[in-house]
Every structure is written in C-alpha cells, then in structure tokens.
Amino acid sequence: MAYEYKSDAIELKKNLCCKRIGSNIIFLPETDSTNDLIKKYLTNNVSEGTVVVAETQTGGRGRQGRSWHSPPEIGIYLSTLLKPNLELSQLSIITLLAGVAAVLTINEFSHQSAYLKWPNDILIDRKKVCGLLCEMVKKQGPPDGIIIGIGINVNQMPEQFPDHLKNIATSIRIVNGFPIDRLAVIKSFLTNLDHEYQTYLNEGESSVIKKWSLNTKLFGKKVSINRGSYETTGSAMRLDGLGRLVLLLDNGHEEAFDSGEVSIREK
Numbered sequence: 220m221a222y223e224y225k226s227d228a229i230e231l232k233k234n235l236c237c238k239r240i241g242s243n244i245i246f247l248p249e250t251d252s253t254n255d256l257i258k259k260y261l262t263n264n265v266s267e268g269t270v271v272v273a274e275t276q277t278g279g280r281g282r283q284g285r286s287w288h289s290p291p292e293i294g295i296y297l298s299t300l301l302k303p304n305l306e307l308s309q310l311s312i313i314t315l316l317a318g319v320a321a322v323l324t325i326n327e328f329s330h331q332s333a334y335l336k337w338p339n340d341i342l343i344d345r346k347k348v349c350g351l352l353c354e355m356v357k358k359q360g361p362p363d364g365i366i367i368g369i370g371i372n373v374n375q376m377p378e379q380f381p382d383h384l385k386n387i388a389t390s391i392r393i394v395n396g397f398p399i400d401r402l403a404v405i406k407s408f409l410t411n412l413d414h415e416y417q418t419y420l421n422e423g424e425s426s427v428i429k430k431w432s433l434n435t436k437l438f439g440k441k442v443s444i445n446r447g448s449y450e451t452t453g454s455a456m457r458l459d460g461l462g463r464l465v466l467l468l469d470n471g472h473e474e475a476f477d478s479g480e481v482s483i484r485e486k
C-alpha cells in the first residue's frame with residue numbers, strides 16, 4: 220500500500236514518543252536520495268530529529284559508492300538528522316548505534332532472527348534485509364550534523380529484486396510469508412533510534428558496543444576485510460572502544476579496522 224503522504228506524517232508524529240527524533244516528519248512521493256535531501260535542508264539550518272521518508276528514490280545511495288534499489292510501496296527509505304557535539308572519530312559509534320536500533324526493529328517484526336554484520340549491514344539467514352548509510356556534514360569545528368539513512372526491505376517478493384540482488388537480498392515479507400505495515404516499522408525504528416541515542420549520550424560508547432556485540436554472529440568467524448586495494452583475513456574477535464573491528468591475523472597479531480567490507484569465510 221502507498222503512503223498517504225500528509226496524513227501518515229501527522230499520524231506518525233502524533234504516536235511517536237521520542238525525545239529528539241521526529242521533531243519534524245516529511246513524507247515525499249519521490250526524491251533522488253533522502254540523505255541528499257537532508258543535506259540540502261541542513262543549509263537552511265533544519266532542526267535535529269528531522270525525518271524524511273520517501274516512497275521511492277531515483278538515486279538511492281549505498282555504502283562504497285553503490286546504489287540502493289528503491290522501488291515504491293514495498294521498501295522503507297528514510298533519513299534523519301542528529302546534531303551531537305562530537306568529533307569526526309565518533310561517527311563510527313553513531314553508525315553502530317543506528318545499526319542496533321535497526322536490528323532491534325527488524326527483530327520486532329521478523330519471524331527469523333536478524334543480526335548485524337560490521338559495520339552496519341543487517342542480515343537474515345546470510346541475506347541482506349537492511350543497510351545504513353551514515354554521513355557527517357562538517358564545515359569547520361564540530362560537525363554540523365550526522366545524517367542517518369536507512370533502507371529496509373520490508374515487503375519485496377523474491378521476483379521484485381533485480382537479478383544481481385536475488386541471491387543476496389531478502390525482505391521481512393519473504394521471511395514471514397505475509398506483508399508488514401511499513402508505518403509500524405518506521406515508528407519502531409524512530410523510537411529505537413531515539414532511545415539508543417539517548418542512552419549513548421547518557422552512558423557513552425560502551426553501551427553501544429555491548430548491544431552491537433549481542434546482535435552479531437561475527438565473532439569467532441573467519442572473515443576477510445576488503446579495503447579497496449588490499450584484503451586481510453583473520454578471525455573476528457570483538458569491537459574495540461572506538462567501534463573498530465578487531466581481527467586476529469594468521470600471524471598471531473591483532474589489528475583493528477575502522478572501515479572496510481567484511482565477508483564471512485565460514486559458516
């Protein structure tokens with residue numbers, strides 16, 4: 220079912236019990252990328268917690284320069300803006316906390332358990348159900364804002380994924396066998412994000428790292444981490460205090476990675 224752009228925004232705002240997220244909610248039939256739109260709004264000093272939801276995106280962006288397939292009526296494409304007083308190095312913790320909020324949401328709706336793959340992919344049965352693109356907008360001094368963009372595969376049927384995604388993507392509908400109310404998923408995500416963000420501001424990064432670690436299957440697995448020009452293989456051990464992924468390398472040394480594309484080598 221398509222969104223009712225105005226009434227859904229009003230309804231969602233009315234039912235949302237958030238401290239910071241959802242101060243302003245905008246539903247749009249189409250945009251190029253909700254992340255890019257928030258970036259444009261930032262130049263007009265838009266408030267923290269502004270949320271943009273699009274029915275479809277014509278230029279949805281993923282990590283590492285990839286595109287994000289964004290067909291109407293079946294997926295969620297949403298971005299929100301945080302304005303914490305943080306340094307650039309703390310972007311990775313915000314990314315992880317958004318991942319925690321997302322995995323908790325998907326697990327509220329999915330009949331099969333979803334889990335995180337570092338840094339912020341959400342998988343069910345080794346297929347991707349959700350991705351997050353967190354971007355910092357910064358001119359001088361502290362960041363002007365952190366944009367959290369999320370794409371969730373909610374009601375796609377297998378044949379609705381393009382060929383290159385058919386074997387690597389899934390949706391909550393595929394897992395459960397019936398469609399899900401997208402607005403309920405959005406409401407849950409915004410509520411969880413608000414809660415995780417507040418907890419982080421009160422308690423610091425250790426709470427984020429603990430929750431992230433409870434929702435992954437990565438630790439103890441043999442993985443490869445691809446960083447463009449080179450690939451490193453080792454056993455995933457834990458996240459360090461900065462949210463970096465620590466690998467035990469074949470030479471017996473540990474190394475912490477702050478970015479890269481992880482592939483799991485064994486079951």
Ligand code: BTN
Nearest residue numbers: 252279280281282297350368370
């Ligand atoms: C990834 O896993 O590569 C990240 C995907 C992020 C997609 C979302 S959809 C809403 C927001 N707008 C974008 O252009 N991208 C993010």
